[in-house]
Amino acid sequence: MSKKSLEKRHSETAIFAALYRAVANKEFKNERFGSDYLAEYFFPFPLKFLIKFKMIRVNLKNKSHKFTPGIYEYVLARTAFFDNVFLDALKENIPQIVVLGAGYDTRAYRFQKLNNTTKIIELDISTTQNRKKKCLKKAQIDRPKHVTLVPINLNKESLKNVLEKAGYKNNEKTLFIWEGVNYYLEPESVDATTQFLPVPEQLGRKLSSVRQFEWGRSGKSLAYSSAGEKEEMGCITHWFIRGERSKSCSFCCHSPSS
Numbered sequence: 001m002s003k004k005s006l007e008k009r010h011s012e013t014a015i016f017a018a019l020y021r022a023v024a025n026k027e028f029k030n031e032r033f034g035s036d037y038l039a040e041y042f043f044p045f046p047l048k049f050l051i052k053f054k055m056i057r058v059n060l061k062n063k064s065h066k067f068t069p070g071i072y073e074y075v076l077a078r079t080a081f082f083d084n085v086f087l088d089a090l091k092e093n094i095p096q097i098v099v100l101g102a103g104y105d106t107r108a109y110r111f112q113k114l115n116n117t118t119k120i121i122e123l124d125i126s127t128t129q130n131r132k133k134k135c136l137k138k139a140q141i142d143r144p145k146h147v148t149l150v151p152i153n154l155n156k157e158s159l160k161n162v163l164e165k166a167g168y169k170n171n172e173k174t175l176f177i178w179e180g181v182n183y184y185l186e187p188e189s190v191d192a193t194t195q196f197l198p199v200p201e202q203l204g205r206k207l208s209s210v211r212q213f214e215w216g217r218s219g220k221s222l223a224y225s226s227a228g229e230k231e232e233m234g235c236i237t238h239w240f241i242r243g244e245r246s247k248s249c250s251f252c253c254h255s256p257s258s
């Protein structure tokens, strides 16, 4: 799907990410790798019904492996990783969590009982976000009162302005989750976003340079920089904490940088 068409059509890649999580939920049925018990609500009826069957799931996984080796396992690992980041923030009663390009992220709903005071702002392009709202309504999943869904086109609008209108407080400690989004954006929008987030300079430069992302048939996922250099897939998923001691970490990194 082209970048421009996202204003007219919801994101298909967000559906794929949810599909892997739904399949994993049926396969593993455990908190570590199959935690997303709500992911299935984002599919039309036949698929929601069909993934109950092991044969269908095996078929889906085989097809996915053929075209993008490793992506199923990658999405599972990334979901488990960000679940923990999110849960840690809730345990700490962090005042705000901002999810950029949230797609069908269900953490605000799955973990609502553990949320005492944290305000959660989900940002996404309106087409994807409207579809998410419709699916949640159809599944009778109520949006918790501290969760706000705010539309944004990160290629056109100022993140700061949109967030401030949504009640975001710049002086409060905040976890930002940027999971699998930056490589869909225009380079200038990535720059603007990294300037707003507490992104360390070196990582900001790296992120800004990512121009294209693809899953190699070799089983490796690579992002290409403007100079044609290849980066490991870890460079496409991140979290950042703005606060007294800002922190950041990329999925796949070993220790957070302060």
Ligand SMILES: C[S@@+](CC[C@H](N)C(=O)[O-])C[C@H]1O[C@@H](n2cnc3c(N)ncnc32)[C@H](O)[C@@H]1O
Binding pocket: 006, 010, 011, 013, 014, 017, 018, 100, 101, 102, 103, 104, 105, 123, 124, 125, 128, 152, 153, 154, 155, 156, 178, 179, 180, 181, 184, 185
């Ligand atoms: C691969 S999906 C990832 C969704 C979610 N973070 C996850 O990991 O499941 C990419 C998301 O980025 C969003 N996105 C892409 N371009 C965008 C833009 N210009 N502005 C806002 N969101 C955008 C899509 O709508 C989609 O939800």
